Amino acid sequence: QVAVSGFFFKLRDGKVLIDNATDCHPRTGTGLSEDKRYLYLMTIDGRMKDSVGATTDEVGKLLKYFGAYDGINMDGGGSTTMVWWDPAKTGDDKTEILNVPVGAGSTPNTQRCNGNNLGVYFWK
Secondary structure: OOOOOOOEEEEEOOEEOOOOOOOOEOEEEEEEOOOOOOEEEEEEOOOOOOOOOEOHHHHHHHHHHHOOOEEEEOOOHHHOOOEEEOOOOOOOOOEEEOOOOEOEOOEOOEOOOOOOOOOOOOOO
């Protein structure tokens, strides 16, 4: 079990919760399948020429599209960063950033220091 905070639910009981917001930003979304078996983690890059970001309504729609039944819009913007631990990497730093964060406003590949995070550990 885990508790996380976010701005608000965008998907409840398989229904997208629409607020008609039009502002596009980098977004972070999390969702659970109906049977609670699958966790969906999503980042949407933004504030760049090639990716303007998404609205919060689009977060709900995308979570549903990929299979979530309930989903929340987490803190996003310059905080939106997805990282994974690559055990095959050599050396002390085994992390790899999977998206293009804009932690310094709209400068690609910059990170923002932020105490909000969600870590998932998987073992066989």
